[in-house]
Amino acid sequence: MIEALIKATKTYLPNFDEKRVKDAFEFAKDAHDGQFRKNGDPYISHPLATAEILTSLHVDEDILVAALLHDVPEDTTRTLAEIESKFGKQVAFLVEGITKLSKVHYRNDMEERQIESLKKMFIHSAKDPRIILIKLADRLHNMRTMNAIAKPEKRERIARETLEILVPIANLLGTWELKNQLEDYCFKILHPEEFDEISTLVHRTEIKKKNILKKTLNKVTSLLETSGVKVSATEGRQKNVYSIYKKMLRTGKSFHEIHDLIGVRIIVEDVGSCYQTLGILHQAFTPKIGRLKDYIAIPKNNGYQSIHTTVFGLAGVITEFQVRTLDMHLENEYGIAAHYFYSEKKQKIMQKKFAKKYAWVQEILEMQRDIPNNKKFLEHLKLDVFEDRIFVFTPKGDVIDLPAGSNCIDFAYQIHSDVGMLATEANINGKRSLLSTKLKSGDTVLIVTSEESDGPQIDWLDGVHTTLARTRIKEFLREKDRTCVISQAEEILNQKLKVLGLGDIFELKKEQKIHALEKMKIDAWEDLLYDVGSGTTQSSEIIPLLFDQNEVLGAAKKPFYEDAYSNRNHQPLRGNPGIVHTVSIIVEGNNRIGFLRDLCNEIANLGVNVLGVESVPQGKCDSARIEFLVEIVDFKQYEVVVEAIRHVEGVFNVLKLQTPPLNPEEIIGFHKKL
Numbered sequence: 001m002i003e004a005l006i007k008a009t010k011t012y013l014p015n016f017d018e019k020r021v022k023d024a025f026e027f028a029k030d031a032h033d034g035q036f037r038k039n040g041d042p043y044i045s046h047p048l049a050t051a052e053i054l055t056s057l058h059v060d061e062d063i064l065v066a067a068l069l070h071d072v073p074e075d076t077t078r079t080l081a082e083i084e085s086k087f088g089k090q091v092a093f094l095v096e097g098i099t100k101l102s103k104v105h106y107r108n109d110m111e112e113r114q115i116e117s118l119k120k121m122f123i124h125s126a127k128d129p130r131i132i133l134i135k136l137a138d139r140l141h142n143m144r145t146m147n148a149i150a151k152p153e154k155r156e157r158i159a160r161e162t163l164e165i166l167v168p169i170a171n172l173l174g175t176w177e178l179k180n181q182l183e184d185y186c187f188k189i190l191h192p193e194e195f196d197e198i199s200t201l202v203h204r205t206e207i208k209k210k211n212i213l214k215k216t217l218n219k220v221t222s223l224l225e226t227s228g229v230k231v232s233a234t235e236g237r238q239k240n241v242y243s244i245y246k247k248m249l250r251t252g253k254s255f256h257e258i259h260d261l262i263g264v265r266i267i268v269e270d271v272g273s274c275y276q277t278l279g280i281l282h283q284a285f286t287p288k289i290g291r292l293k294d295y296i297a298i299p300k301n302n303g304y305q306s307i308h309t310t311v312f313g314l315a316g317v318i319t320e321f322q323v324r325t326l327d328m329h330l331e332n333e334y335g336i337a338a339h340y341f342y343s344e345k346k347q348k349i350m351q352k353k354f355a356k357k358y359a360w361v362q363e364i365l366e367m368q369r370d371i372p373n374n375k376k377f378l379e380h381l382k383l384d385v386f387e388d389r390i391f392v393f394t395p396k397g398d399v400i401d402l403p404a405g406s407n408c409i410d411f412a413y414q415i416h417s418d419v420g421m422l423a424t425e426a427n428i429n430g431k432r433s434l435l436s437t438k439l440k441s442g443d444t445v446l447i448v449t450s451e452e453s454d455g456p457q458i459d460w461l462d463g464v465h466t467t468l469a470r471t472r473i474k475e476f477l478r479e480k481d482r483t484c485v486i487s488q489a490e491e492i493l494n495q496k497l498k499v500l501g502l503g504d505i506f507e508l509k510k511e512q513k514i515h516a517l518e519k520m521k522i523d524a525w526e527d528l529l530y531d532v533g534s535g536t537t538q539s540s541e542i543i544p545l546l547f548d549q550n551e552v553l554g555a556a557k558k559p560f561y562e563d564a565y566s567n568r569n570h571q572p573l574r575g576n577p578g579i580v581h582t583v584s585i586i587v588e589g590n591n592r593i594g595f596l597r598d599l600c601n602e603i604a605n606l607g608v609n610v611l612g613v614e615s616v617p618q619g620k621c622d623s624a625r626i627e628f629l630v631e632i633v634d635f636k637q638y639e640v641v642v643e644a645i646r647h648v649e650g651v652f653n654v655l656k657l658q659t660p661p662l663n664p665e666e667i668i669g670f671h672k673k674l
C-alpha cells in the first residue's frame, strides 16, 4: 500500500528516512483500524492518498509524516502527545494545526464578510503554510471521493466551501496544480452540465492537438539541442476546465476561440538560455505580433517570471511558448511549496526565512498573483499581517474576526449595530460576563440585548478597540445629546406657547410647522427644535411663524383712543402705531403694595396703551388676579409685553384671555365691569 508513496518521495527526496514514513503509516493504520471511508475503503486510504498528493508538490518528510497522521488525534484514541513522542515536535505541531483547522466551519448562507473572515481565520489558525498544504491535499482527496457522499446538499456545501475558502488560499500560496484540481471537482459538483460539456470538448480537442503537440515538443527539443541549449524539461500545458469556463464567461468567446491553441513550456538552465531559446523559436516559427512578453526582464507585480511568445506553429496551429529557468518554474508553479523543493540545503534556508512570525504571509504577499477577485482578500490579509487578530464565534458558529484586544462591545457592533446599541451584558463560553471583558481567539460569545437598554455609555469608549464600535458609540452619544437638546427646546417652546396662551406644542398642526420650516428654510422640525435648543434660533422668531397674527391677537384696527399715544410724559417708545390688536392679558401674582403699579410701569415703558385693568383678590387676599386690556402692535410686541410682565416681582403666571373683546362696545362693557 505504502510503496507508491515511498517511490514518489524517492524521486525528489533520495535521502529521506524511509523507516520513519513507514512507521507513521503503520501508526496511523493501527489507529484508524476498524474505521472506514464512506466508499467502504479502510480509513487509512485517505491519509495515504493525502500524503501521495503532497509528493506532487515535493514537500519535505515532516509534511508527509504529518499528512499520514493528520486525522489521528481528531478521529482516534491516539493522542497528540503520542505523536510528538514518536515523530517529534515538528510533526506534532503540523498535526495539531490540521486538527485546529477542522474547527473552521462553513455554512451555505454565509455572507461575504463572513467568508472573508473565515478565510482569514483559516490562514491565521494555520500559522504555517505547511499546514495549509496538508489541508489542501486532504480536501483534494475528499473531493475525489465525494461521490460516496449520498446527500447532494452536503456535496454542494463542501464544494462551495472549497471554492470559496480553499481555492483562494491555494491560489494565494501559488499551488496551481492543487488549485486547478480542486476547482474542477467543485465545478463538476456545482455545475455538472457545463462541466460535462466543456470537458468533453477539451477531451476531443486534446486528441486532435496531441499529435501536433508531440511533434512540436520533438522539434523544439532537437532545435535547442543542436544549438547547444541545455533543456531541463518541455511540457504541454493544459488549462483546467473551470478556468476555460470562467474565460468563456468573461470574454464571451467560444470554446474553440479560447482553446484551439497549444501551449508549450520550456524549462532551461539559466537566464541566458531563456533568451537564446526565444531567438531559436522565433527563427523556426513566425511570431505573432504583439504577443512577446518578457517577464524575466520585467517580472509581473507578483514576482512571476517567464518569457511568453505566441507563434504560428506546426500545421499553422497557434502555439504559445513559455520559457523560464527551473527556479522560476518552481516559484511560479508550486508557489509556497517550492520552498520545500529538492535540496535539503534549500529547505533549511527557507525554513529559517519562515521562522519569523508571519514572515510567510509576507512571502505570500510578495508572490501574490494578479487574480482580480482575490485582490480584496489580499488587501484584508495585508492589514492582518501588521495587526494581530482574534477569531471569535457567535453562538451559531459564525466566525467574527477582530483586532486582538477587542472586547464584547467590539464583537457586538461587528455583528450588527443594533446588537451593540441594545447590548446589556455578555455571555462568554456559557459564563455571564461584563461587556467590557476582553475576548480571546476561540471564545464563543452571546450578547444579551434588551429593548430597555439605555444604549451605549460614554465609558464604553475606554475599552473598545475597533473603529466601527468607536464610531457607532460616538454617533449615538452625539445623537443622544441632540435628543436632550431637542426635548429641552420642546419644553422651552411649550412653556412660551402656554404663556402666550397659544396652547400646547403637541397640538401644533402639521401646516403650522411646515409654514415655520419654510420660512426658516429648515428641513425638519427636529432640526428647528435643535436650533432653538442650542441657541442658534430664538423661540420668539419661531412662534410668530407658527401662528396667524390676526387669529391669535384678533383683527387689527385703529387704536381705540389715538391721542393716548401722544402723551410725552410717558416717554412713548413709539408714536401712533396706526393699527393695533386689542388683547386681554391676565396676570396672577403675590399681592403686595405696588404690585399693580409695577405692572403698569412695565407696560407703559414699552409704549403700550392700557385700555383697562381689572384686579380681583384671590384666596385670602394674599394673591391677585389682574386682567389688562392692552393695545398690541404685533406678535413681537405682545411677546415682549408678556416677558416684561413675567419679570415683575411676585408674578407667577401670565395668561392670555382666549377671546379678547374686539369692539369698543365690548371694551366699554369691560369698563363697566370695573
Ligand code: MN
Pocket: 046, 070, 071, 138
Ligand atoms: Mn482528512
